[in-house]
Amino acid sequence: MSITLNDYLILSTIIFMIGMYGVFRRTNLLMLFFSTEIMLNAVNIGMAAISKFHGDLTGQMFAFFIIAVAASEVAVGLGLLVLWYKRHNSIDLDTLKSMKG
Amino acid sequence: MFEVVAFYLFAFLTIAMFIITVTTKNALYALSALAAGMIFISAFFFLLGAEFLGAVQIVVYTGAVMALYSFGMMFFDSIKEIKESPTNPRLTFLLTGMIALIIVIIFVAPIISANITAQYPVGMAAELYGTIDGNTQDVGVVLFTKYLVPFELAAVMLLVAMISGIILAGKKMDVSITELSEQEVDKLIQEREKTETKDNK
Numbered sequence: 001m002s003i004t005l006n007d008y009l010i011l012s013t014i015i016f017m018i019g020m021y022g023v024f025r026r027t028n029l030l031m032l033f034f035s036t037e038i039m040l041n042a043v044n045i046g047m048a049a050i051s052k053f054h055g056d057l058t059g060q061m062f063a064f065f066i067i068a069v070a071a072s073e074v075a076v077g078l079g080l081l082v083l084w085y086k087r088h089n090s091i092d093l094d095t096l097k098s099m100k101g
Numbered sequence: 102m103f104e105v106v107a108f109y110l111f112a113f114l115t116i117a118m119f120i121i122t123v124t125t126k127n128a129l130y131a132l133s134a135l136a137a138g139m140i141f142i143s144a145f146f147f148l149l150g151a152e153f154l155g156a157v158q159i160v161v162y163t164g165a166v167m168a169l170y171s172f173g174m175m176f177f178d179s180i181k182e183i184k185e186s187p188t189n190p191r192l193t194f195l196l197t198g199m200i201a202l203i204i205v206i207i208f209v210a211p212i213i214s215a216n217i218t219a220q221y222p223v224g225m226a227a228e229l230y231g232t233i234d235g236n237t238q239d240v241g242v243v244l245f246t247k248y249l250v251p252f253e254l255a256a257v258m259l260l261v262a263m264i265s266g267i268i269l270a271g272k273k274m275d276v277s278i279t280e281l282s283e284q285e286v287d288k289l290i291q292e293r294e295k296t297e298t299k300d301n302k
Contacts, residue, residue, distance in 0.1 A: 002104065003108045007108065008145070009208045009209070011116075013201060013208060016204060017200075017204075018116065018119045019123070021193070021194075022122070022123030024196060025123065025190075025193055026123070028128075030128060030170075030173070030174070031123075031131060035123055037139075038138070044154075044158075045145050048146050048151045048154055049145075051149070052150055057240065058243075060151050060153075060240060061240075061243060061244060061247075064154065064157065064240075065255055067157060067162075068255040068259060069258075071165060071166060071259065072259050072261070073262075074169055074170070075262040075266035076265050076266055076269070078169060078170070078270070079265060079268070080269055081173065082173060082176050082269065085176055085177055
């Protein structure tokens with residue numbers, strides 16, 4: 001008995017599902033960011049597993065770029081979140097309903 | 102055998118941590134569970150022979166991203182419990198399950214159908230340069246030949262994100278001018294001009 005590619009992909013799918021459940025369930029914006037991070041990490045596991053079992057390094061390269069995208073997403077997203085909290089004193093998703101600009 | 106035990110142990114731990122993250126009401130618990138989950142994920146990268154990716158995962162996620170989140174949480178009331186108003190839990194569950202099924206099909210379909218050959222095989226650096234085989238070396242060779250342009254673009258993107266983060270969080274933009282009436286905007290402009298002339302004197 002050994003670990004195959006399918007095991008890793010199933011694990012990746014389970015973690016992605018948890019993240020997606022978080023995105024559906026949460027209304028707090030900070031928690032939505034956390035769920036997004038979980039989903040990005042799930043994809044990274046899948047990329048690294050395919051890279052290993054096909055003997056190709058391209059998967060790892062894409063995982064690196066996903067990490068870079070996640071880092072910049074956090075920087076910009078938290079800046080916007082701090083700005084929103086200063087104006088509305090709340091980071092609940094329901095306060096985002098009005099689209100006045 | 103060792104690999105199997107490690108895989109199942111870390112799979113269990115990672116899933117448990119992430120379930121805590123998405124279900125807990127306390128923001129601090131969510132943050133620490135997420136950080137723990139990130140470290141457990143790096144264990145998979147080490148198991149898969151991607152040592153460099155595992156190290157980057159620990160440094161970037163638990164070092165940088167989690168620190169940024171904890172700094173961001175100092176602005177918000179993290180001690181008080183988060184109020185959640187879930188609309189329809191059954192609908193949420195159904196949607197999540199459906200999408201998960203679609204993702205499984207997407208993942209499994211190409212593996213069943215196609216025979217993929219490696220474009221950049223593992224151990225390329227050893228073949229090319231006759232050096233000691235290592236994941237870090239392989240990654241370096243591929244990153245600085247084929248993926249040089251995306252690498253530089255990622256660097257520029259990180260710089261842009263850093264500057265935008267500093268400006269968004271640092272600048273005084275706590276009043277939205279578009280939501281104010283004309284008189285209020287005129288008043289604001291006059292006040293700003295006053296403070297500017299004071300500073301000049």
